[in-house]
Amino acid sequence: MPRLVHDRITWLAYAQLGLWGFFLYGFGPVVPLLRDEQGTTAAVAGLHSTALAAGALAGGALFAPVARQLGRRPTIWLGLAGVAAGVTGLALLRPLPATLTVVMVIATAGTLVVSGVNVVLTTRHGRAAPAALAEANAACAGMGILAPLVIGLSVNAGWGWRPGMAVVVALIALVAVATLTPGVRRPRATATPAPRTRVTVARGARRLPKAYWIAWVLMGVTGSIEVCLSLWTADVLRSHAGMAPGAASAAVAAIVCGMFVGRLFGGRVALRLRPVPLLLAALGVSLAGFTVFWVASAGWLAIVGLVVLGLGNALHYPLAISLALAVAGDATDQAAGWSAYSMGVGFGIAPVALGWVADGVGAHLAFLLLPGFIAVAALLAVRLGRALPAPAPAEQPTPTPV
Structure with missing residues (x-):
């Protein structure tokens, strides 16, 4: 039976996918609030979902060439930086064309994160990769439970949805500082390869x-x-x-x-x-x-x-x-x-x-x-x-x- 080793790279990948999950699951409750602010119909507000899909397609096209140039883990950090910048823009901008554009940028960056985490965990854990990917997506779903609660509390407190969504920017910064600060031991770039198969x-x-x-x-x-x-x-x-x-x-x-x-x-x-x-x-x-x-x-x-x-x-x-x-x-x-x-x-x-x-x-x-x-x-x-x-x-x- 394969054994799943929870090393530093694995825990970091879980955290990175969870950060994306905070935005992904938190954005759903935000769309009706954006609709009210912008005075649009439900169908027009639903274009934000279309922007998410378009961004996912763009991120899928970009991942392989970016990963070849930068490496997989730097690509994940680039994606998280894009998510943080996009969420900041979403909090500052009001017009519909602007929010649609920003959401597409966020989805593009988020797809870099998802693709990078998938490849890193698959490459590192070999036959135990299905277990690692299941746990990584558990972290994503766990943040999906937390994010709507945080945004709901922010709205109920009279602050609106923006401070609640901005929590993900703070979390990205916190994980980056904890991982990249000099003096903090970083994960070594070693991996357990996937098992060889006849399909190569x-x-x-x-x-x-x-x-x-x-x-x-x-x-x-x-x-x-x-x-x-x-x-x-x-x-x-x-x-x-x-x-x-x-x-x-x-x-x-x-x-x-x-x-x-x-x-x-x-x-x-x-x-x-x-x-x-x-x-x-x-x-x-x-x-x-x-x-x-x-x-x-x-x-x-x-x-x-x-x-x-x-x-x-x-x-x-x-x-x-x-x-x-x-x-x-x-x-x-x-x-x-x-x-x-x-x-x-x-x-x-x-x-x-x-x-x-x-x-x-x-x-x-x-x-x-x-x-x-x-x-x-x-x-x-x-x-x-x-x-x-x-x-x-x-x-x-x-x-x-x-």
Whole structure:
């Protein structure tokens, strides 16, 4: 069984991904407040989500060349500096074109962070990478629970949302000072390499193996599940479970809570089970949770279903990205960059499709698209399992640069 070593580089990567998670999960509650300030419609305010997707695509294109020039860990710090600068700009600017531009810049920088952390953890931990990525995303989800609370407290105190969002700038500065201050021992640039497989790509090559593209589509499908839940769950809770608007919006946090717990403990499970069977099990848990949520006519039961749904969803992305990077051979930087496109496509298309169906039959019936996404993801996971090379025998790790 592979062993996950929590060294300084690993803890730092967890912290860096958590910093991005603070903005990502905190920005959702900010969008309605921006809409009120700017006097726009909900549809126009929703363009901020489009800006996020566009920024993710730009960051995906930039990651590989920037990482080649600067190195992976400096690229992560560059991304965090961009997030801090962007959040500062978001706090200072008011016009809609300006906030849309700044959000796109933040998403571009954040994608550099996500891609860099994924590659560093995959390169460092080898067969234990799925566990490391699950725990890193647990840190991200944990900040997703904290960020809306901090922003809500700031608003309730009469300060507005800006001081609450600005907390992430202070946290980025704090982590940077703690890590980069002279005299503080920095992580050494050594790593445990990923195990050798029959799928290899020569350094600098642009072609990625078939198994990678199956994982790429899988990330887009599972990402579609997550974004549809984020945007439309509150409507179903109001229309079918009879919850008040405020309570329905707050109840969406049940998904994030389930994801946090699932990723926290899923990392341990990932050390014992192979990724594809574990991913299929996670999809089964998601389907069970969705079933409870969809049939529930009582708010408390629907929330229970959402927690279970979050537990299953927790491992979708960490397992899919770990599989994608594992089969990419020496092209991990390129593979990490392309993965942002998958998530961007899923985030951009699925909510529009579900909304179009919801206009005709209502949000509750339209949500039946989600079991379809889960079924497609399961088929892709099975196909991916067949495309993966046979596991190589365990090797003694030798230090290699991250």
